[in-house]
Amino acid sequence: METIAIVGGGAGGLELATRLGDRLGKNGRARIVLVDRYPTHFWKPLLHTVAAGKLDPQVHQVEYAAQAADHGFQFICGEVLCVDRGARTLEIGSWRTDDGAELLPPRTLQYDKLVLACGAVTNFFNIPGAAEHSLTLDSVQDAELFRRRFLGACLQASSQRNGAPDGAAVNIVIVGGGATGIELAGELCHTVRSLAQYNVHSLDPARDVRIRIIERGDRLLPQLNPRLSARAARTLGRLGIEVCTGTTVARVEADAVHDSAGVRHPSDITVWAAGVEAPAICTTLGLPLNRIRQIVVTPELRTENDPAVFALGDCASYVCPVDGAAVPPRAQVAHQQAVYLADALVRAVGNRAAGFRYRDYGSVVSLGPFAAMGVLIGGANKREMLVGGMAARVLYRLMYQKHVMALHGFVRMAAQSVAHWIRGKVTPPVKLH
Template sequence: MSQKYRIVIVGGGVAGLALASRLGDRMGKSGQAEITLVDKSFAHVWKPMLHCFAAGTAQNENDRISFMSQASRHHFEFWPGEITALDRGSKTLTLAPVLATDGSEVLGERTVHYDAVVLSIGSRANDFRTPGVAEHCLFIDNLVEANGFNEKFRMALLRAYADNEELNISIVGGGATGTQLAAELHKALDLVSLYSFGQKPPKLKVTLLEAGPRILPAFPESVSEAATKQLEALDVTVQVNAMVSGADEHGFILKDGSRVEASLRVWAAGVKAPDVTTRFGGLTLTRSGQIEVRPTLQTVEDDAIFAMGDCAFISEAPVAPTAQAARQQAHHLARQIPGWITASRPLQPFAFHNKGAIVALGSYNGWGTFSGGTVFGGGWLRGLSARLGHLALYRQHQFEIYGPWRGFVSCVVDWLDNFVRPSVRLD
């Protein structure tokens, strides 16, 4: 049994993988601490790409980063497993058994000891227990769900092609996820039609339902208006002030009693932490299950438990759950934790530096805002700067995780891939 100080990071997403890699390089390599990453998956996926995987406009073979490979290059240990409980008394985490695809047990339930633990298990859409949603809607909160949606989308498209019928898809949630997905589905159909042997593509009818008065509420009103116009030009129906009160196998029921029929129904509204946070030793949680932390990102009741990214809520200075905030929090802890452990240096508070936001509607348009609120994008270049900016964020992430050389090679591989594979997922 190792006697080294053990830091366990749970969740290898935007925040967790960046932290594990940095702490591994800084403390794992020199033997100052043992860094362990735990994730319920075997590979990291950059979550802001999920709507592209769902539509099939990005191929996730190239975009997955193996945790084991990253661990071996950055001096940390990786264990697959879903956290099911945390015991603050014994400083242990419980990991669920790992099952093979046929259901047989590969690894039994395990207990992992920690001296300090960082929880970064992300978030998922919040259906607010709306009746019928869990049973009749699809979610795109992780790669399995995004791929699951893509399978259904491709099959529904095939049927619509064969029967020459309209394909109806409704998306609940006019935030970045729902809005970008609506455009990406049209882009997918445009690309599929290049491979359809001259057969007329079916009509795709996407309806975007938003409970609030405008889509993209995190952006200035001018962006919401321009995005609505762009979506309508693509024949997407944008319904605002549309409060969904239920779902069934044929569509959504709105609070005013009206119905929106849809053969595929996607729920992309709201944000909540995974339900497991209620089994974390009585840590203070918000109403949406996020773990309340102090500005040092330590939990309110336990100095040895940190939380960051979407699953954390800094009660004194809340930040929106974005990849930008998750990444900055990981960088902050990577700077703070080594001195705290090796020299008992006090932890400095996290300060968020808003660098703006970007939204890309497929290859049709895009907008961004700088931190001061200035809007760029749109116009006759169809938001080229914003669309390139959106892509640049992904490349920046790849370079950070892979390092400059492998990051560059990965870009070249993606580019070469365009010559070999179809530009949309067809199988």
């Protein structure tokens, strides 16, 4: 039986494993194996809501083992340490508990076809001090660390507030004005107001908590429509968030971010959301890479010099042969590539002339409960239409529901949506501890 190994259980990897398991694994046509270093899956575009305390990740996560049992594939928990393309084997590290105890020993997995869907990690661009003094949002663990640090900073500032001079008691600096950065800023505004409402701290949300976004480009959301960028900047300004565009970070310290103009931006917590790159494992494979370590793939999503290895999602570099542009690292790209590759592997038509074609439907960003906005792209001429208000809020929620439906089907997605709605009505809007 042919073994198809999938490394990485992100938006693309888990959906691919689910589709292949349903179509090949259940009827014994192939052995589908998903490998991931964590036992659970969480949709990465929502990590900023975990960081702000809006979502409980344990409620929204997917257990890989349960998904595997329901959809006919096998799950192996552990980090891939080495790929031997000659022997077609994966070396998988041991799985340990948080205190270091070994639960599973190192293992070796033989494969016939390998799909790399290991996502992306934060790119610090070799800025001095950035990796040492910044937090990231690469995983649920990173988001939870930020949430605890932010809550602790608010509580400490509140306890020391008596007799202190006027000014910001808590300084948050977010490096990067993309979707992750501005969505986190918007959610934090909501969080600090909710914590004050429940008397968790005694800070004035407008005066005592200062949130600053530093963006190297001349506008926020540089990859999207300029009108959308302007609208986002106005909304953030009304929330009291300071936006510094055209500002390059020179170095990061434990308590400040310094830009290239010599300005010091005080920071109790620095979040780095300025860019991504493929994980280090991609550099050990001997495959062609681009400048941010992404694996270069053909229109069939195969690697250029190994027909048994495929790549998709944020770790893959696919350049559209029509317009010559590389597809962006977005969840909708991973979804479309997972659908294409599942069909290609099932039908064994990986060498067909018609390769993968990405269709951009647009993007929607949410600034917490305050605003949502986006741009939709449709038609043969790719006409852009800006949306806002309730329509944008609904579209933003539907993006996640579409992901859940791809994994569990419509009935279970609808049931989960109702359960989450009820939970939201009977619990505080943010985690209070």
